[in-house]
Amino acid sequence: MSLFAYLLRYSRGPFLLAIAAGIVSGGTGAAFIAMVNLALAADAAPSQRLIWGYVALCLATLVTKFVSQSMLYRLSQGAVYHLRRRLIDGILDAPLRTVERTGTAQLYSALADDVVVIADALPGLPGICSGAAFVLVAIAYLVIVSPAVALATGATVVVGVLLYLLVSASGLGALKAARREQDALFGHFRSVTEGLKELKLNRERRAALIDGELTATASAYRRHSVFGLSVYEGATGGGQAVFFAFIGLLLFAFPAWFALSDQTLTSCVLILLFAVSSLQGVLVWFPALGRASVALGKIKERLAELDAGLGGPGAGRAPAVPNSRVPAAVGRAGNVFAGWRSIAFRGVSHVYPGPKGEQFVLGPLDFEFRRGEILFVVGANGSGKTTLAKVLTSLYEPESGAIQVDGTQVTAANREDYRNLFSAVFSDFHLFDSLLGLPAGEQAAKAQRYLERLQLDHKVRVDGDRFSTTALSLGQRKRLALLVTYLEDRPFCLFDEWAADQDPVFKDFFYRELLPELRDRDKAVVVISHDDRYFDAADRLVRLDYGQIREEEVPRGQSVAGRSGVESGC
Structure with a gap:
């Protein structure tokens, strides 16, 4: 038996x-x-x-x-x-x-x-x-x-x-x-x-x-x-x-x-x-x-x-890419990619199977993401924007090609370090009721300041490492998720339609104040957005169309508002 x-x-x-x-x-x-x-x-x-x-x-x-x-x-x-x-x-x-x-x-x-x-x-x-x-x-x-x-x-x-x-x-x-x-x-x-x-x-x-x-x-x-x-x-x-x-x-x-x-x-x-x-x-x-x-x-x-998936594409092995190198030593802060400056796609493609056997193919893509800049990713629904975000964060592994960090290839051996470069709020995000894994004490005091800035302090407080409530509107829950990304303080921030459920005040705060401050703190910022009136807030703008990417000129019809001094630490 x-x-x-x-x-x-x-x-x-x-x-x-x-x-x-x-x-x-x-x-x-x-x-x-x-x-x-x-x-x-x-x-x-x-x-x-x-x-x-x-x-x-x-x-x-x-x-x-x-x-x-x-x-x-x-x-x-x-x-x-x-x-x-x-x-x-x-x-x-x-x-x-x-x-x-x-x-x-x-x-x-x-x-x-x-x-x-x-x-x-x-x-x-x-x-x-x-x-x-x-x-x-x-x-x-x-x-x-x-x-x-x-x-x-x-x-x-x-x-x-x-x-x-x-x-x-x-x-x-x-x-x-x-x-x-x-x-x-x-x-x-x-x-x-x-x-x-x-x-x-x-x-x-x-x-x-x-x-x-x-x-x-x-x-x-x-x-x-x-x-x-x-x-x-x-x-x-x-x-x-x-x-x-x-x-x-x-x-x-x-x-x-x-x-x-x-x-x-x-x-x-x-x-x-x-x-x-x-x-x-x-x-x-x-x-x-x-x-x-x-x-x-x-x-x-x-x-x-689940185990069969571990033997899938990209698991436990890496596609051969010329001139890729293995990091010699773990960087400071315990991450082999500490101090990175750019993330590059080299022939990256990913196949997304549909429910009836049809396939959506992202790529092959050759593209570079850089620290200290704001990149907007735009395109029609179903063009592959969220799939791109998941490939970028290595939640989806490419079927072909490779991702390189300053020339170092992302493999199964260093993928965990690579993923830990990112803070992300996806469109289908999950909000935990505590600051899981984040140090208490100083973080709690910092969280309280951010709650006030995000106008959530009248509804939410931080008790120890837990939120007093997460029973909020969708827009407020997204603001609370944004607060968590502040406290994570990762070098790469990704926002998938974050502003879609925000009122005009917080949309303006997000695009005109938060994003520039993150860039000024030497963070790489990728924003998936349909808000064309804010496209001028980007340093670069790319459009996805049926899995292919092309760079477009950033509109400069509006000026980016000045800084307000929000302490962001995404």
């Missing part, structure tokens, strides 16, 4: 110890039967040895069961953390394109549900081992009581197990189908939460999503789940029925076939009744283990998808 194999790899020692404790617990439980038979068969009062043996079995059963269960509970929580951490690390390590292709709903389903399903099933493993040990010890004791009954019991166990596996196979298939529907269901849940306003305003759209797509997916998920779990229950009942039929055969047919005394017959039936009860405790966990096996398979599938 893949779940056993995973636990052996994850925590071999504790897992084997827990299983061993479960087996001992089952064996001591089965030994009670022998104790009971010895006590009943004794003509006189039970001996001291028998009494102390009974007490010892009670203590051994109690201790081993406690050890087994407590270790498995602890192991299950560790396994949950380990699986979630592997998924999170896989998401962060994989190329952005791979994560986008895998899908947010699928990854969230694995993180939120699959690991919980596995954790819920793990405590059943000691019970399974304990029950299996109980049955084996019971059969071993039957060999002493009646070899013929023991042999018949062993054959019955084999028949019951085979019947169970045969029936439950279709149940496992149904659970896999239910798990596939769950990914789609999580996608619908995301549509409900993220599209809440649109759904409230449009009854037809709401009905199409809820009564159509979501209901159909939820019904399919419920149908497969009910069928799969019911099959498992039926398999459990079938296994029990086999044993009850064997007990009936033992009661009514065996005395005619074999010379069994009443005491022997009674002992055999008592042993089998205990064994059936223990077997029921084993089988009841199999539906949970079946779901856990499906969940673990789905997690492995997600991890394989």
Whole structure:
């Protein structure tokens, strides 16, 4: 079973110890039967040895069961953390394109549900081992009581197990189908939460999503789940029925076939009744283990998808580019690119696949970005502006060509340093509720000054390293994201349609005050914009058209306003 194999790899020692404790617990439980038979068969009062043996079995059963269960509970929580951490690390390590292709709903389903399903099933493993040990010890004791009954019991166990596996196979298939529907269901849940306003305003759209797509997916998920779990229950009942039929055969047919005394017959039936009860405790966990096996398979599938992206274009290798050099030493501030002056594209191209197999090709591009200048990137929607921004920041890796920093090629070995040159506010930015990774203390005081300058101090304050609230309008949230870029103080600032949701006052502040100050602080600034009335704020202006770039003359119809002294530290 893949779940056993995973636990052996994850925590071999504790897992084997827990299983061993479960087996001992089952064996001591089965030994009670022998104790009971010895006590009943004794003509006189039970001996001291028998009494102390009974007490010892009670203590051994109690201790081993406690050890087994407590270790498995602890192991299950560790396994949950380990699986979630592997998924999170896989998401962060994989190329952005791979994560986008895998899908947010699928990854969230694995993180939120699959690991919980596995954790819920793990405590059943000691019970399974304990029950299996109980049955084996019971059969071993039957060999002493009646070899013929023991042999018949062993054959019955084999028949019951085979019947169970045969029936439950279709149940496992149904659970896999239910798990596939769950990914789609999580996608619908995301549509409900993220599209809440649109759904409230449009009854037809709401009905199409809820009564159509979501209901159909939820019904399919419920149908497969009910069928799969019911099959498992039926398999459990079938296994029990086999044993009850064997007990009936033992009661009514065996005395005619074999010379069994009443005491022997009674002992055999008592042993089998205990064994059936223990077997029921084993089988009841199999539906949970079946779901856990499906969940673990789905997690492995997600991890394989993420890992496959690490072998994609640009991962772990770099295209050969003439005259590129490897940095000799890490620069000051711990970044190999510290003190850089220019970033150059050399034949860079990137292919963006569409939902129906179509492709958008950015490039090949030969272009240079320089510190101490403001570059505007303009163009129609869909021309490749945001794709260019993601290639520039190395969130998307080029399929061909190379990016060079002062002649040093960006490779897998130095890509993390390269990415850390950038502060960016993308059009689909995420605003964290704290200054993650930014030093507290001085930064908090600086943040307060920026909050006042951005006219957010009446709504937001910084407590330690956390914002008091992020429940703001989109424009205000963008201003708060801008504040975070101030505090990051990176040498390259990128703004993707930042001013699109700002009122005229803050648009003017952004273009006429902030951008020139960033340039004067020797930062490279790239602005993706449609605000043609502010194009004159650029030092250079390039237009993207169907993935190709061309430089245009900067309009000089307006003069750039003077500085206002805003302390920017993007």
